[in-house]
Amino acid sequence: MRIRIPLPVLLLWVLFSCDLSRASDLVLVGAKIYSSPTETPIENGSILVHDGRILAVGPSASMKFPRAATVLDCKGLVITAGFWNSHVHILTPSLLHAEKLSSDQITSQLEDMLTRWGFTTVFDIASVLDNTTLIRRRIESGEVKGPRILTVGEPFWVKGGTPVYVRGFLEANHINIPEVESSVQAIERVRQQIRDGADGIKIFTGSIGSIERGGVLIMPVDMAKAIVSEAHRAGKPVFAHPSNGEGIEVAIQSGVDVLAHPATEGNPYTPSLTLRMKAAHVALIPTLTLFGVEGKKSVEPAEEIEKWIDMAVQEVKTYSNAGGQILFGTDVGYIERFDTSEELTLMFRAGMSFKQVLASLTTNPAERFGYSAHGGRIAKGMDGDLVVLRADPAQDVTAFSKVRYTIRGGKVIFSDR
Numbered sequence: 001m002r003i004r005i006p007l008p009v010l011l012l013w014v015l016f017s018c019d020l021s022r023a024s025d026l027v028l029v030g031a032k033i034y035s036s037p038t039e040t041p042i043e044n045g046s047i048l049v050h051d052g053r054i055l056a057v058g059p060s061a062s063m064k065f066p067r068a069a070t071v072l073d074c075k076g077l078v079i080t081a082g083f084w085n086s087h088v089h090i091l092t093p094s095l096l097h098a099e100k101l102s103s104d105q106i107t108s109q110l111e112d113m114l115t116r117w118g119f120t121t122v123f124d125i126a127s128v129l130d131n132t133t134l135i136r137r138r139i140e141s142g143e144v145k146g147p148r149i150l151t152v153g154e155p156f157w158v159k160g161g162t163p164v165y166v167r168g169f170l171e172a173n174h175i176n177i178p179e180v181e182s183s184v185q186a187i188e189r190v191r192q193q194i195r196d197g198a199d200g201i202k203i204f205t206g207s208i209g210s211i212e213r214g215g216v217l218i219m220p221v222d223m224a225k226a227i228v229s230e231a232h233r234a235g236k237p238v239f240a241h242p243s244n245g246e247g248i249e250v251a252i253q254s255g256v257d258v259l260a261h262p263a264t265e266g267n268p269y270t271p272s273l274t275l276r277m278k279a280a281h282v283a284l285i286p287t288l289t290l291f292g293v294e295g296k297k298s299v300e301p302a303e304e305i306e307k308w309i310d311m312a313v314q315e316v317k318t319y320s321n322a323g324g325q326i327l328f329g330t331d332v333g334y335i336e337r338f339d340t341s342e343e344l345t346l347m348f349r350a351g352m353s354f355k356q357v358l359a360s361l362t363t364n365p366a367e368r369f370g371y372s373a374h375g376g377r378i379a380k381g382m383d384g385d386l387v388v389l390r391a392d393p394a395q396d397v398t399a400f401s402k403v404r405y406t407i408r409g410g411k412v413i414f415s416d417r
Contacts, residue, residue, distance in 0.1 A: 025050050026384070026410045027065045031074035032392065033057065035378040036081070037359040041394075047079065049384035049410035057378055072412075077404055078392050080358060081378050082120030082385030084365035087260055087285045087329025088113070090127040090135060090149065092336075096173055098134045103143045106135060110146040113332050115414040117340045118361075118387035118403045121148040123369070124333070125202045125239050125260060128175055129153025133197045145413040148385075150199040150369065152239060156180050156189070156227060161207035161217040183226035190230040201231040202239040202260070206247025216243045224254035237369060244268065252276055258283045258327065258368070261290070262315040269315045278324045283368055285329035286316045288346035293335045309346070316350040326352065327368060328360040341401040348397045357397055384410035 026049040033045035035057065046060040048069070056063060065071070094109045095101075114122055124132055132151045139146040157163070159179045162170070170177065180186045190201055205224055209217040228238045232255065239258045240251040245268030251259060259282060262269075277284075291312050295305030320326050330343050347357055366376025375383045386407040391399035406414035 024052070024410050025066050025069035026407070026412075027069045027071045028074045028079060028386070028388065029071060030060055031077045031079045031388065033378060034078065034080045034358065034394075036376075037355040037363055045079075047378065047386065049386075049407075052384050052409035052411075053374075054378060054380055054382045054384055056380060072388070072405065074388055074404075078389040078399070079378070080387050080389070080393075081362045081376055082383070082406070082408060083118040083328070083361040083387055083400075084376075085114065085117075085119045085122045085329055085332070086125075086258070086327040086365050086368075087287055087331050088122045088124050089331070089333030090124045090132045090151065091333050093173065095135065095333075096128070096131060096175075098131050098138070103138065106138065107145045110139075110144070111414055113338050114147050115145065115406045116403060116416070117338065117401060118389075118406050119147050120385040120387070120406060120408045120413075121365070121371075121375070122150070123200065123329075123365075124149055124151040125200070126155045127151060127153065127333075129193060129196055129198060136197075147408065147413070151197070152200045152202040153193045153196065153198040154178075155202040155204060155241070156186060156219075157204040157207045157209075158217055158219050158223070161204055161209045161219075163204070163208050165208065180223065183223045186223055186227050187230045190227055190234075194231070194234050194236060198236070200237045200239060201227060202241065203227055203254075203256070204241045204243075204247075205250040205254070205256070206241065206243030206263070208243055216247065218246050219250055221250050221253050224250050224256075228254045228256060245273070248273065248277070252280050252282065255280070256282065258285065260285055260329075261287050261331075262312045269318045274318055274322050274324070277319065278322050281325070283325040283327050283364070284316065284319050285327045286312070286343070286347060286350070287329055287331045288312050288316065288350070289337050289343045290331045290335055292342075293337055313346055313350045316347070316352075320350060320352055320356065325364055325368065326356065326360045327365050328357070339401060341398040344397045344400050354394045354397055357400065358393070361400065384408075390416075 028047045033042040044060050046063045048056040136149045138144040154177045159181050205219045206216045209215050231238045237257040239260050240256040241260045242248045242263040244263050291308045363376045366372045388405040390402040390404050393399040
C-alpha cells in the first residue's frame, strides 16, 4: 500500500532533512519579536537564518530547526530588524589611514561607535572616500566585523564654505576636501565620486564658513540643482546640511532627498515650509544629541543650550506630526557620544511613539535608500540583520540602546557577554 504524504509535509521533511549545517545556520529561540513597526509582535517567537537570509519566523511551538544550527536562547529578550544609523562619519582619527590599522583595531572602533548599539547598516555622510571604501572592503571580506557601510565620501561646499568647526581637524590630519567654484566642476566631481564607489552625495546648502562674520554661506540654487540632478541621474540620494531656513529653501528647490539636521536658526519650520518639505518627500534626520554637545563645546550657558535643544526637538515634532519621514541618525564620528540613549529620549520628547522610533531605525531608511525588498523587516526571505535587546522598547524607548546581540547576515558581529 502506498502512503500519500501531503505536499506541505513533504516539503518540510525535505527542508529539514537536508544538511543545512554546511551553510551558516543561526536560530534565535524564545524572544518577543517585533517583525515591523506595524505588525503585532510575536510572543515567544523564533527565527531561523540560513545563508544570511531569514528562512522562517513564527511562534516557537510551530518551528523546527536543523540539528547542527547555532542556537541563541533569547528567552526574556526582544528582537527587531537590524538598525540603521543614517548619519555617521567614518572620520574619527582611530579609523583614518585604515591601510595601517589591524583588523582588531578597526573592529574595536566600529564596535564602540556602531555595532554595540545595534547598527547593522550605516550611511556615512562625510569622510575620506578612499579610506571608507577600504574599511568597507575589509568588512565585506569578513576580515573585520562591522556594519554595512554606505557612503557619500567627501561632501560639497562652496568656495569659502569649509565649515569653520572642521578646518582644524582637516588640516591636522592632512585631509583635503576641495571647495566647489562652479556647477561644471561640481558635476564632474559627482561623477568621479560615484565612479569611485560613493552611494550618495552630500551638499552644504548652508555652510558656517566664518563664526567671526556670523556667516552661513548659501550654495547657489543653480549649483545645488546641478549636483542633485547628476546624482539622481545615477540613482543616488542627496543629503543636505542646511544650517538655516535659507539653506532649507535651497535644499527643497534643488530636489534634495534628506536633511542631515534640523535648521534651528530663526525657527524656520513654519506650517507652509513643513508642508512643502513633506510634498517634496524630504526626510529629516534629528541628530538631537548634537545640539547639547555643541553647546557644551562652545561653553554656552545651560539655559541657552536647553533653548537650542528644545528648538530642535520642536522642529522634529512639527515634521513628524505632519507625517514627514524621520530617519534615525546621531552624527557619531563627528561627535563622540556613542551611547544612543540620549537621542532616543529626545526623540520621545519630540512626541515620537515607540513604533515611530522603530520605523526611523528600520523600515524608513530601508524604504528611503532602496533596501525595502530585502531589509528593514523580519520576514521570510529578508536579510538576516537582527538586533536582540535586553528589554522591551515599547515600555521604555531607551531599551533600543540596550543591545545583547547585533547580527548581520546571520552572523553575530557584537555580543554583550
